[in-house]
Amino acid sequence: MKQDILINTNSAETRVAILEDGRVEEVYVERQSNLGLVGNIYLGKVVRVLPGMQSAFIEIGLERTAFLHVADMVVAAHSPSASQVSTGNTLPPIETILFDGQTVLVQVIKDPIGTKGARLSTKISIAGRLLVHLPKEQGIGVTQKVEDDEERWALKNRLIDLLGTNKNNAQGGYIIRTAACDSPIDEWQNDINYLNCAWKNIQQLAQKHPAPYLIHKDLSLAQRVLRDMVTTDTASVVTDDAQTLAELQEFAEQYTPSVTGKLMLAPIERPLFDAYKVEEEINLALQLRVDLKSGGYLVIEATEAMTTIDVNTGSYVSGRNFADTILKTNLEAAREIVHQLRLRNLGGMIILDFIDMSNPTHAESVMDTLRKEFARDRTRTAVYPFSPLGLIEVTRKRTRESLAQLLCEPCPMCSGRGVIKTTRTICYEILREIRREACQFNATAFRVVAHPDVVDMLLDEVAPHLAAVSSQIAKPISLQTQNMFFQEQYDIILM
Numbered sequence: 209m210k211q212d213i214l215i216n217t218n219s220a221e222t223r224v225a226i227l228e229d230g231r232v233e234e235v236y237v238e239r240q241s242n243l244g245l246v247g248n249i250y251l252g253k254v255v256r257v258l259p260g261m262q263s264a265f266i267e268i269g270l271e272r273t274a275f276l277h278v279a280d281m282v283v284a285a286h287s288p289s290a291s292q293v294s295t296g297n298t299l300p301p302i303e304t305i306l307f308d309g310q311t312v313l314v315q316v317i318k319d320p321i322g323t324k325g326a327r328l329s330t331k332i333s334i335a336g337r338l339l340v341h342l343p344k345e346q347g348i349g350v351t352q353k354v355e356d357d358e359e360r361w362a363l364k365n366r367l368i369d370l371l372g373t374n375k376n377n378a379q380g381g382y383i384i385r386t387a388a389c390d391s392p393i394d395e396w397q398n399d400i401n402y403l404n405c406a407w408k409n410i411q412q413l414a415q416k417h418p419a420p421y422l423i424h425k426d427l428s429l430a431q432r433v434l435r436d437m438v439t440t441d442t443a444s445v446v447t448d449d450a451q452t453l454a455e456l457q458e459f460a461e462q463y464t465p466s467v468t469g470k471l472m473l474a475p476i477e478r479p480l481f482d483a484y485k486v487e488e489e490i491n492l493a494l495q496l497r498v499d500l501k502s503g504g505y506l507v508i509e510a511t512e513a514m515t516t517i518d519v520n521t522g523s524y525v526s527g528r529n530f531a532d533t534i535l536k537t538n539l540e541a542a543r544e545i546v547h548q549l550r551l552r553n554l555g556g557m558i559i560l561d562f563i564d565m566s567n568p569t570h571a572e573s574v575m576d577t578l579r580k581e582f583a584r585d586r587t588r589t590a591v592y593p594f595s596p597l598g599l600i601e602v603t604r605k606r607t608r609e610s611l612a613q614l615l616c617e618p619c620p621m622c623s624g625r626g627v628i629k630t631t632r633t634i635c636y637e638i639l640r641e642i643r644r645e646a647c648q649f650n651a652t653a654f655r656v657v658a659h660p661d662v663v664d665m666l667l668d669e670v671a672p673h674l675a676a677v678s679s680q681i682a683k684p685i686s687l688q689t690q691n692m693f694f695q696e697q698y699d700i701i702l703m
């Protein structure tokens with residue numbers, strides 16, 4: 209399998225497409241508007257120590273000075289009186305640890321909001337893919353998502369062994385993330401190497417630059433792609449932005465040297481995502497229906513509880529090739545289902561409803577195709593055999609937001625229900641509303657303002673009922689179209 213990675217960047221967002229044998233299989237999007245400052249590491253300068261609040265204002269180069277509380281400080285390493293506070297949880301007074309004008313290495317733990325500056329910590333943490341490095345602390349933690357005690361110990365011991373084998377490995381604390389559980393040992397080592405390298409850089413930069421200075425940012429999507437997704441199968445990493453290319457080259461030289469030769473700039477004649485049909489695939493991945501070459505189609509519905517995928521034959525099939533036609537459609541559907549699940553990044557419980565097959569060998573080959581296709585999926589999946597009702601259940605680990613969650617919002621027309629009330633339903637609703645208001649208010653006349661389709665029906669098929677209401681309440685009712693309204697929207701004016 210040949211893999212190519214496309215990176216499309218502009219000032220607003222970065223989009224990454226992973227192509228396998230020329231076809232888009234995964235899409236990642238990172239928007240500037242969603243990125244905060246949390247995780248950024250700065251060399252800050254103490255502006256003012258506030259003993260009364262046990263806090264200090266720190267200048268980190270933002271509009272407002274940031275805030276550091278003594279509880280968010282690593283005390284032992286800094287405090288001249290550390291030996292006196294080694295017992296108990298009592299913190300030393302902040303005025304004994306910090307002084308005005310002092311430079312400190314700090315990390316943002318809370319974004320600035322309104323008039324409040326960012327909240328800082330001196331407990332630095334650097335996130336890798338599998339591990340988090342806490343250079344100023346000690347001990348190894350395991351994510352609470354690993355519930356089995358024995359597994360936690362096994363993971364801890366594995367890391368202790370790894371750290372022990374190489375004197376160059378940075379000491380300090382580590383946290384083992386969920387992604388680490390399934391990963392082979394060489395990936396752990398890669399992550400440790402990356403974290404060591406990052407921490408060394410941070411320390412060097414802190415010595416080179418005067419405060420305030422931004423020293424470290426969490427990796428951008430494009431950088432994470434280089435670190436996490438480039439494999440020996442990767443033929444090229446193509447970007448359409450010269451500045452991004454330069455940044456990636458610098459990053460690759462430092463952290464992932466094997467990638468440097470694969471980085472290239474896309475020709476400018478055509479937008480990168482158009483040239484490789486990525487835009488087209490993204491738009492398809494937001495549709496309910498996906499057409500198959502064999503004439504059938506899929507209907508993919510993602511709800512909060514689960515995703516259901518229904519396989520349909522397109523046109524009427526009959527004759528002696530009936531079973532073969534169905535098998536052909538189901539096999540194509542199986543491949544397309546895995547493709548769509550990856551592209552849409554749908555996770556959780558997934559129910560597949562293939563076209564019924566009476567031949568057990570045919571059913572088995574659909575199962576085989578599913579398993580084979582899922583084997584290429586980076587995300588962990590499990591496929592369960594046909595249920596008594598002929599359904600296949602799949603679980604796919606939820607990782608990040610699905611493509612639709614990233615790019616879409618509930619439809620304001622139908623409030624996400626996927627259907628809207630019929631014109632007739634709206635007409636009847638309006639009639640009930642007029643009766644109600646006639647009882648409640650003493651108006652001389654009523655005017656209905658509604659979508660043109662609704663007004664049309666009130667003038668035509670529903671006209672007798674409208675007349676009946678009018679005579680019942682003994683008030684005239686006039687109609688007015690409003691093109692800006694959507695179908696369900698209307699207003700009743702009391703004259």
Ligand SMILES: [Zn+2]
Nearest residue numbers: 619621622626
């Ligand atoms: Zn809608």
